Amino acid sequence: MAEQPLHEHTLGNGLRVVVCEDHVVPLAAVNIWYGVGSRHEQTGVDGKSRTGLAHLFEHLMFQGSANVAEGEHAALMESAGATFNASTSFERTNYYETVPVSHLELALWLEADRMGTLPAALTQENLDNQRDVVKNERRQRYDNQPYGTAFERLCRLTFPPGHPYAHTPIGSMEDLNATTIEDCVEFFRTWYAPGNAVLSIVGDVDPQAAIAMAERCFGGIPAGPAAPPARPGEVAPLAGVILEEVDEEVPSPAYFAMLPLPPDGGHAIEAAELAAEILGGGSGSRLYDRMVRRDQIATEVWTGVTRLVGGPSLAIVEAIGPDPAKIAEVLDEELAAFAADGPTEDETARATAQAERGLLERTETVTGLANALSANATQFDDPARVFTSAARAAAVTGAEIKDAARRWLAPGTRTALSYGGAK
Structure with missing residues (x-):
């Protein structure tokens, strides 16, 4: 941009x-x-x-x-x-x-x-x-x-x-x-x-x-008191899988997972979000290919990222399928393979292109650009940072994505929910 x-x-x-x-x-x-x-x-x-x-x-x-x-x-x-x-x-x-x-x-x-x-x-x-x-x-x-x-x-x-x-x-x-x-x-x-x-x-x-x-x-509004500082948002690294069995009436069994990522604002979150995209961001992703197309253990699978500045950003994995335990097992296998091998050149190119396109689409209207300026001024004290957002995503290398997958998307380290299905 x-x-x-x-x-x-x-x-x-x-x-x-x-x-x-x-x-x-x-x-x-x-x-x-x-x-x-x-x-x-x-x-x-x-x-x-x-x-x-x-x-x-x-x-x-x-x-x-x-x-x-x-x-x-x-x-x-x-x-x-x-x-x-x-x-x-x-x-x-x-x-x-x-x-x-x-x-x-x-x-x-x-x-x-x-x-x-x-x-x-x-x-x-x-x-x-x-x-x-x-x-x-x-x-x-x-x-x-x-x-x-x-x-x-x-x-x-x-x-x-x-x-x-x-x-x-x-x-x-x-x-x-x-x-x-x-x-x-x-x-x-x-x-x-x-x-x-x-x-x-x-x-x-x-x-x-x-x-x-x-x-x-x-201009005539009184300044008012300075806002108090926000409470610290850091959290200790997860030591394993923390699983909750959810006893709730739902259309199908499902497995949800949350994996903490680095805070927004640095180069690390750019690589980590691209890693999450390659892992489960749509029908071209690794998890979709493995769980839906090949093993047919899920009818849908999706991964998204919520960026946070004051604490860890969050990757969410959602998979709908009849056997949540099997989904968890395959998820660990795919996380381990990704950490060991990293992305292919094609995966890196597609993920960075999708990230660039998404960032540009969010700022192509006056409404979107105004929101992005306010966001970058509020969170990073730099409204002009919006103009380098696409370039930051494009600059991430395959090696950096591999490092991010190994550091942030490690198997056996997450919180998770297992939904048993309709009663």
């Missing part, structure tokens, strides 16, 4: 603004990353646990602020022909809109009003309503979905109790039920300060005019 000029400015209250011109279409993308996710939530401190708050706020932020009525944010964006949404992960929460450039200042003003004044509109009715929305989301996407709690279970096996990554952003029903207005106000004042946020604007804009708009909209 060719590097594009970035224009950066930090407001007096600490909000970091990044602007990139793109005059292909008359649109502007507004993207705010707050440095708060589920890893920053309170778990077991003084007997109090409030998991799920970061994700709950993703919903509460659309329920109005001092100068915006409930539902008005969405109504104004829809009337402007905008697309908008939000998302929460372990390490951040982001809010984004892509608007006709004529409505850029409206989008900025709406974001600024909720950043500066959300507690003014936070009512018990809003909290109860959105808590029910989140609880229903948990039921539909996790608790009542086949294998829906697999990732959550694996995190609990991989990380010790109370560890910042031991729980997932959806939170627990118990903690959601216990959350009060006071908890929400404290959480907002702790994490939703301008100095804990990055605002990226990408599109058909004049950079200085866009920065001036940001100054007008956000």
Whole structure:
């Protein structure tokens, strides 16, 4: 991806603004990353646990602020022909809109009003309503979905109790039920300060005019307290296979595994993610060829990677088949062979090409580029890092992938779930 000029400015209250011109279409993308996710939530401190708050706020932020009525944010964006949404992960929460450039200042003003004044509109009715929305989301996407709690279970096996990554952003029903207005106000004042946020604007804009708009909209928000440091996310290496037998009604037996990888940000994660891709990333992968085509012990198999900055990244292996024990045995055989032999030249070329293509596709729109700029500014203090992401993947060699497979994808070292099948 060719590097594009970035224009950066930090407001007096600490909000970091990044602007990139793109005059292909008359649109502007507004993207705010707050440095708060589920890893920053309170778990077991003084007997109090409030998991799920970061994700709950993703919903509460659309329920109005001092100068915006409930539902008005969405109504104004829809009337402007905008697309908008939000998302929460372990390490951040982001809010984004892509608007006709004529409505850029409206989008900025709406974001600024909720950043500066959300507690003014936070009512018990809003909290109860959105808590029910989140609880229903948990039921539909996790608790009542086949294998829906697999990732959550694996995190609990991989990380010790109370560890910042031991729980997932959806939170627990118990903690959601216990959350009060006071908890929400404290959480907002702790994490939703301008100095804990990055605002990226990408599109058909004049950079200085866009920065001036940001100054007008956000400049009057008090700086607020500095965000507290996140708890350490390191974890001791796994000594073997930690297996949990899951007694749950599912359509078919299955085997899930989690293997810790290096944290995001260095060369090591590039090689480790490519190794995971070669191992199980689609129908051309080693695991698919062995388990589905040749041995026919699985009907599907898949491997993916969740990158984390403050702790180990995570590789997930999912295989659906009648004999989870046999799947585990074959997985170890393939991991051992990969560590011993490394990838072929063709596997390396295909994996690096797929990684490059994926990175480019995620930043080819103003919406995607704005998100990537906010991500790299928030996590690595370098928004321009996005322009070298594809080159970093392309630079990984077969020897480095082999080393990564031996170090991070070793047989007999993982957490795992075995689902027995329908009853």
